[in-house]
Amino acid sequence: MSAPEISRRLRCAVYTRKSTEEGLEREYNSIEAQRDAGQAFIASRRAEGWIPVADDYDDAGYSAATLSRPALERLLDDIRAGKIDIVVTYKIDRLSRSLRDFHRLWEHMTAHEVEFVAVTQQFNTTDAMGRLMLNILLSFAEFDRELDVERARDKMIASKKKGLWMHGVPPLGYDLQNRRLVVDPKEAPLVRWIFQQVAAGMPTAKLVAALRERGATSKVWTTRNGRQIVGKPIAKSLLYKMLANRTYVGELRHGTQWFPDSHEAVIDPELWAKAQAATATRPRALPSPDAPKIPFPLRGLVFAADGRAMTPWHTTKRNGRTYRYYVHTRALHESAKLLKLPRVPAGELEAAVIEQLRSVLRAPELISAILPQAVALDASLDEPQIMVAMLRLHEIWGYLAGHEQAQMLQLLIERIVVHEDRAELRLRPLGLTTFVANLSSTQPLRCPHE
Structure with missing residues (x-):
């Protein structure tokens, strides 16, 4: 009986890595041992169509703490080019010691329909058991990421409860000192004047025009890395954001939560309430003949x-x-x-x-x-x-x-x-x-x- 015909050749690349260059001068070193083990495993699957590629992917003296490795980058480039079907390593940690990094590499492989095999750990994504093990590992990686997200969120909430500003550029009317909002004596009077005019019933368009006459602009700011944020004339969109921003009454927001007494208020509660009542009773702005040239009659609906x-x-x-x-x-x-x-x-x-x-x-x-x-x-x-x-x-x-x-x-x-x-x-x-x-x-x- 003739051997079954092999319908497809599977091109296999062996990836090897050693963290230090120590011992590489030996006649038979760790890199060569890993490569031979990978080649032997490929040979054992020759009947299934596995064949080794001609290139070697050896990272000697590179830590698994980073994905910036010459041979690994070359391997990923060849995967993108469609030159590889299976990646073979001696152990999983030769590819990466980080579940998070391994997850990223695996997503790259699956995007190009490439399988993964770890010779000494019975880890082979070409069969059901290997895929089960992979899913278990990736579940732990996902769990680890979710823990990081929760820790970051809890840290953010705790910081805001302490009154620390975590949002980048502070709003108009405030400055930053030691990561806390402090009232800017030059800008705060303008913010109060805006709220006073709204509370008195001044139409939004008229208020915007008055602000332009005064030369009022949005926040002028210099970031930590020296980037200059130039002030722009206050438009309706910024005006509405200011009127809805409870930061002006001394609160800090996280999602739908507001933490009171986080810093000094620019707007007192009475003026805030009057301004909110005035904006709540105004009718919805309707399109006019001067609306944009591109019509959207359902805008805002x-x-x-x-x-x-x-x-x-x-x-x-x-x-x-x-x-x-x-x-x-x-x-x-x-x-x-x-x-x-x-x-x-x-x-x-x-x-x-x-x-x-x-x-x-x-x-x-x-x-x-x-x-x-x-x-x-x-x-x-x-x-x-x-x-x-x-x-x-x-x-x-x-x-x-x-x-x-x-x-x-x-x-x-x-x-x-x-x-x-x-x-x-x-x-x-x-x-x-x-x-x-x-x-x-x-x-x-x-x-x-x-």
Whole structure:
């Protein structure tokens, strides 16, 4: 009977390492012994198609504490180039003594479909027992990493409880001394003035304009490594962050936790409460004719299933065509491939939402329930006319300008929650009544104060 035909040749690379150069001058040293053991193991598997590669990967005089080793780097390059199918070592610690580093190397191997064998430890990922041992080792590596994360988190929380600043650049109005926040006498009056104007009811746009006239900027800072952070004019985004930052009342944040009395407050509790009350009663900012050229009528309304906002994003191709999307906020900072939720084409989502709204607003039971409430708000409303207008919304919609359509959507919709297989539309309870009232009015759409 002829020997079974070997369908595939498996190219095997033997990696050897010795921490010191001591004894390398001997006629038969540790590196050679490791290499011979690896070659012998490969020869014993010749019937399975194992063959040695011509190159040697020997790191003599290199510690396993680092992955920066010439032969190891060359081995990884050859793995990336597809020249190796199996890596063979005398023991696992020849490759790495660190579970964490071994995990990184193993991830690199699996990404290129390369197996691993340790000759003297019965460690062979080409069979089930070897893969079981590997999973046990990697479980310990994962456990070790999680312990490190927990220790780092506990240290961070303990530091913040002691009032230590752990966030890099301090907020406007504060300076750093011995890693603690101290009030900056030059910047703190500006921060107080901002909160005072908000508490007094000054519109945000007017406040931003006043700050620009004063020449006020964001924090000017020099980092430890000497990098200069230049102050920029205070825009609405920074203003909103300042108004929501409880650091100004003497607290430090960790996740959703706030630790009180961590440092001296710039804003007293009474002024803070007035400013928060003033911002809470302001209506949602609505798009206007001066909105950005790329329209996103659902801006600020779209959220992912995990509660995070989905940000408007667009790209323009060489042919001049623009593609619009609503993108998960994390996808702007991380690899979108790691997210289960893909970016959502804006046109498709907007069309689906508008069509759903049209269906809802034409429903007889909804019309019957809403009309009495609208008439109660304004007795001058013509009930039959409003009913006809709601039933013919699809015709009215086409006559609305883009910013008017956006106003209507913002008025009616509380939020849109995008799941992997569907989108959930949540309406504003008072928005429907106000919308009906506005249908008979020539005045701009009003936003309800909920």
